[in-house]
Amino acid sequence: MTSTEMPDWDGNLMAGPLSELFALDVTAAVVRCRGCGASAEVATLRVYGPDPGLVGRCPGCDDVLLRVVRTPDAVWLDLGGVTSLRVPAPAAGGPAVPGAPA
Amino acid sequence: MDFVTRGFQGRPRGRDDRLPPGQYLTGDFPVLSAGPTPGIEHHEWELWVATEDGTRHTWSWTDLMALPAETVTVDIHCVTSWSKLDTEWRGVSVDTLLADVETGADYAMVHSYGGYTTNLPLEDLLDGQAWVAFEFDGDDLRPEHGGPARLLVPHLYFWKSAKWVRGIELVVEDSPGFWEALGYHDYGDPWREQRYQGD
Numbered sequence: 117m118t119s120t121e122m123p124d125w126d127g128n129l130m131a132g133p134l135s136e137l138f139a140l141d142v143t144a145a146v147v148r149c150r151g152c153g154a155s156a157e158v159a160t161l162r163v164y165g166p167d168p169g170l171v172g173r174c175p176g177c178d179d180v181l182l183r184v185v186r187t188p189d190a191v192w193l194d195l196g197g198v199t200s201l202r203v204p205a206p207a208a209g210g211p212a213v214p215g216a217p218a
Numbered sequence: 219m220d221f222v223t224r225g226f227q228g229r230p231r232g233r234d235d236r237l238p239p240g241q242y243l244t245g246d247f248p249v250l251s252a253g254p255t256p257g258i259e260h261h262e263w264e265l266w267v268a269t270e271d272g273t274r275h276t277w278s279w280t281d282l283m284a285l286p287a288e289t290v291t292v293d294i295h296c297v298t299s300w301s302k303l304d305t306e307w308r309g310v311s312v313d314t315l316l317a318d319v320e321t322g323a324d325y326a327m328v329h330s331y332g333g334y335t336t337n338l339p340l341e342d343l344l345d346g347q348a349w350v351a352f353e354f355d356g357d358d359l360r361p362e363h364g365g366p367a368r369l370l371v372p373h374l375y376f377w378k379s380a381k382w383v384r385g386i387e388l389v390v391e392d393s394p395g396f397w398e399a400l401g402y403h404d405y406g407d408p409w410r411e412q413r414y415q416g417d
Binding site for chain 1: 251253254255298333400413
């Protein structure tokens, strides 16, 4: 069930702490919800916080998809609510890309 | 050498003495949420306690209201650094709820409507230290502050005082709750400034 109440934030609020973890802009990444199977750009998540931490919920079912906490000396990331994270990347070409299908 | 100056002993505890390290005073009551506010009506509300052997005790709202309630005035301390003094709550002591519950568990995992969890040693819920609170400042506890009922454990950081409480799971082994699994301290004593893991 999706709540009609809207949080104060969307996934763009996660850009800061996530940029400390990922070289690419993760707000453009697409996550797939483990609960309902819906796919959503991180920027479109319903985000609660920022304190004690950022909680990104599925726009489809309100399940928790990802959480980020910035402590004084670490960034903590929980991706337990997603089955996949697809990050747009430059076209693969030239030398073989590690991890790409042969 | 005597480090205690004459007149220091017995001095009433002032405001500064009641403010744990790193905290500031607020007159507001900030709302922090990890998700949408659950709308729980009294007729559908239920509180359960489950023991380590699977025994389950439940209370309806009517059951809760029939139990002896206490009015307590306590200071509360949020891990985000605000503290609020002399807050008045009314609720049922967890001692009362657990009076007839047989358990050998040392820990509790508290569950909320909406899926939130937090873990505590069971002894921190006993001996007049914790309540299931349903009134704040003389009025029904508002949903954004955890109504119809929230846990109140004022001697620990306020994330342990789970809003929208629905169950207390008594367990033999400790495991981290919602925030404790993501960098926050397992215990959360504001006087020892236990905000994050390793503090």
